[in-house]
Amino acid sequence: MLDISELSRESGFSPSKLRYYEEVGLIRSVGRRGLKRLYEDEVKTRISLISLAQTAGFSLGEIKETIGSEGRPELDRKVLAARADEIDVRIKELAALRDGLRHVMNCTAENHLDCPRFQRIIRVALTKKQVDAKRSKVYLGKR
Amino acid sequence: MLDISELSRESGFSPSKLRYYEEVGLIRSVGRRGLKRLYEDEVKTRISLISLAQTAGFSLGEIKETIGSEGRPELDRKVLAARADEIDVRIKELAALRDGLRHVMNCTAENHLDCPRFQRIIRVALTKKQVDAKRSKVYLGKR
């Protein structure tokens, strides 16, 4: 059992952030000592997971949908599989971006955006997205 | 030469977003036809790059620092190298998260957060971050 400052220290999350996550249902405290929240150790893993999912570009809402908001996460295999696939796509995009940057570092072309090798690297990463964008009539790309 | 609606259609970015990016100096128009902006074809590659960098988790400010705001991007090899390294780290985190999700899908443990295999996967991804968090006295992890 941890109080909020211990959890904060061990997780690197500010107390206000922890309270906020609890408010939106991403974590929960299991009781109070007086007014003060008490957290189970388990919540640390949960916080790590949230942190990781955020760097993967998921919103708190998506994270909640994926790992559940209750004590025991109810997991929907389909959702998990879909998230894993999304991450795979993102990894490919990131790899392309990284390769593009590394290429530009060593490329002697005057204007790097004109370098065909660079453009190819970028284009490959975006192929799927472009297709999606075209498919939605105009630019209805909501975000 | 493209006007804003053509660029919008081809890039999947809303006109307001394009104007906003121009305002903050991420892209530029090369002139006007009447009042209307005209863009060079080159800007499409630039937009793709911006889009990619955003999914990699970089802010518009960081992107501007990295690829430059002027017509010809002035690139600092050190910055580029640093970004590429950051992306490598992020890719590792994402891979761990994906593996974690895929494991949970097939894991029969009652509570998945308690599954040691899952915890190990998550922990590995966060090792560096944790260390950083501890190093900064309290949770001064600004974000």
Place this chain on the structure above:
DNA sequence: ATGCAACTTCAAGTCAACTTGACGTCAAGA
């Protein structure tokens, strides 16, 4: 028993990244 640092709630503030709205302008087709 008392003091006080560390907690609590709740409302409001902040920041990035855009979007929306009001209102004005222009170019091109009927």
Place this chain on the structure above:
DNA sequence: TCTTGACGTCAAGTTGACTTGAAGTTGCAT
């Protein structure tokens, strides 16, 4: 020529993810 619709500017609004501040409460060391 005149209308119309796609553009323009500028200020204000929105959303997500928190942080900050004010004002109150409480466990615990003295």
